[in-house]
Amino acid sequence: MCRHLAYLGPEEPLGRLLVEPAHSLFRQSWAPRRQRHGTVNADGFGVGWYAEGDPVPGRYRRTGPIWGDQSFADLARVVRSGALLAAVRDATVAGADGEAAAAPYTAGSWLFSHNGAISGWPRSLAPLAQTLPPAELLSLEARCDSALVWALILNRLRAGDEEGQALAGTVLDIAAAAPGSRLNLLLTNGETIAATAWGDTLWYLTEPGRRTVVASEPYDDDPHWQEVPDRTLLAASRTDVLLTPLKDVDAPMAERLASSPTLGSARAGGPPSHKEPSTWGRPTQGENRA
Numbered sequence: 001m002c003r004h005l006a007y008l009g010p011e012e013p014l015g016r017l018l019v020e021p022a023h024s025l026f027r028q029s030w031a032p033r034r035q036r037h038g039t040v041n042a043d044g045f046g047v048g049w050y051a052e053g054d055p056v057p058g059r060y061r062r063t064g065p066i067w068g069d070q071s072f073a074d075l076a077r078v079v080r081s082g083a084l085l086a087a088v089r090d091a092t093v094a095g096a097d098g099e100a101a102a103a104p105y106t107a108g109s110w111l112f113s114h115n116g117a118i119s120g121w122p123r124s125l126a127p128l129a130q131t132l133p134p135a136e137l138l139s140l141e142a143r144c145d146s147a148l149v150w151a152l153i154l155n156r157l158r159a160g161d162e163e164g165q166a167l168a169g170t171v172l173d174i175a176a177a178a179p180g181s182r183l184n185l186l187l188t189n190g191e192t193i194a195a196t197a198w199g200d201t202l203w204y205l206t207e208p209g210r211r212t213v214v215a216s217e218p219y220d221d222d223p224h225w226q227e228v229p230d231r232t233l234l235a236a237s238r239t240d241v242l243l244t245p246l247k248d249v250d251a252p253m254a255e256r257l258a259s260s261p262t263l264g265s266a267r268a269g270g271p272p273s274h275k276e277p278s279t280w281g282r283p284t285q286g287e288n289r290a
Contacts, residue, residue, distance in 0.1 A: 003028040004087035004103065004113040004186050005219070006193045008238045009211025014047060015076035018086050021219040028217065029066045029088040044089040044102030045069075048111040049081035050190040055109040057084075057190065063098040083190040085111040101142040105150040109189045110163075112153065114146035115200055115216050116182030121145045124178035128152060149174065153187070163187050163194035164235045168246055171196050186214065193236040195228075196246065202228040204241050212236045 005025050007017055019026040029045065046061035062069050066088055087103035103113035118125060125148055129137060132155055140147050149170065156166035171183045175198070182199030193214050195202060205225045206212045214236060218225040228234055228243060235242045 002087060002089050002103070002113070002115040003216040004085070004115050004184075005213065005215040006085045006111075006186050006188045006195070007211070007213050008083050008188070008191070008193060008236070009207075009213075011052075011080045011082045013077060014049065014079050014081065014084065014086075015073075017084070017213075017219075018047065019073075019076050022221070023217070024219045025086055025088055025215075026066055028219075044099065045072075045087065046089075046102045046104050047072075047076075047084060047086035048104040048106060049079065049084040051081065055190060057106060057109070057111055059104065059106055059111075061099050061102040061104075063102065083188065085113060085186060085188050087113040087115075087186075101144045101147065103146065105141060105147065107154050107157075110154075110157070111188050111190075112150050113186045114149050115184040115186070116198070118145040118149070118174065119178040119180040121178070122148075124181075125174065128173060128177055131155075149183075149185070153185070163189065163192065164233055164244075167194050167196050168233050171198055171246060184216065191237065193234070195234040195236075197228040197230050197232045197234070198246070199230070202232075202234065204228060204234065204236065206236070206241050209239050212238055212241060 003025055005018070018024055044061065044063050045066040046059065048057040048059040050057050060072065060075060062072070066072060085104045089102050104111040106112070122145070125145070129148060132151055136151055136155060140151055152170045152173070153166045156169055157163070161169065167185050167187060171185065174181055174183060183196060184198060184200045184202055185194075185196045187194045193212065195214050201217055202214070203216070203218050203225050204212065204214045205218070205222060213219075214234060226241075229245075231246045233244045233246050235244070
């Protein structure tokens with residue numbers, strides 16, 4: 001359920017990343033190729049993006065399918081950004097939250113999305129919900145599972161956890177409380193991306209030093225897309241992608257990077273050299289990506 005994507009790199013029109021590729025997030029709203037649960041992501045969509053000089057992202061969300069929003073088509077054509085997070089939604093259960101339930105969720109400089117579902121929702125997470133301050137529970141943007149997941153993560157972030165720690169700790173807590181949940185989480189602050197693969201697909205495409213894309217599934221047939229193993233934490237910037245099994249995330253990221261030279265990395269044991277920047281991630285002339 002749901003498909004999402006985060007991007008860090010040179011400024012691009014939103015449409016070049018979200019609409020134009022042969023298997024873009026736009027197309028994934030009705031024809032995902034690797035989605036394991038659900039088939040149509042038409043219960044809302046959203047995109048959050050960063051403008052130069054402003055750490056707080058802008059956001060555009062709607063209740064209906066992305067293909068039916070003509071305003072988004074104009075927005076995607078003219079708005080440019082070097083960092084964004086976008087999602088198309090397949091609702092877990094019917095609800096009245098509408099636009100408020102569509103990712104990305106936001107607070108300060110963060111954008112967040114959840115691809116998955118919580119087993120036994122909502123009763124299964126009642127004990128975890130009780131760990132939140134009452135004001136945070138009363139401030140939930142929506143009453144869906146993803147909104148509570150975001151509240152749990154945000155509580156950790158505000159307590160001082162780094163992004164990767166906040167995602168990993170929340171995933172492990174929810175997995176213990178609600179076994180069988182699918183918890184592919186995606187978080188960015190405009191400079192880095194943190195993500196988890198837990199129960200659904202997650203991929204990344206990187207041109208080290210220039211740009212990185214993390215997505216539920218590849219938006220084209222570029223051979224340099226790499227799949228993230230299940231139950232893995234991903235930490236990415238424009239220069240590197242690091243993969244860590246979620247069972248090994250107790251120590252802060254900085255300590256793990258210093259002490260674990262075997263961590264998965266786009267620089268060590270990663271994909272072969274990438275295409276020239278002018279063709280990176282885009283079909284070359286005569287190439288059929290249908």
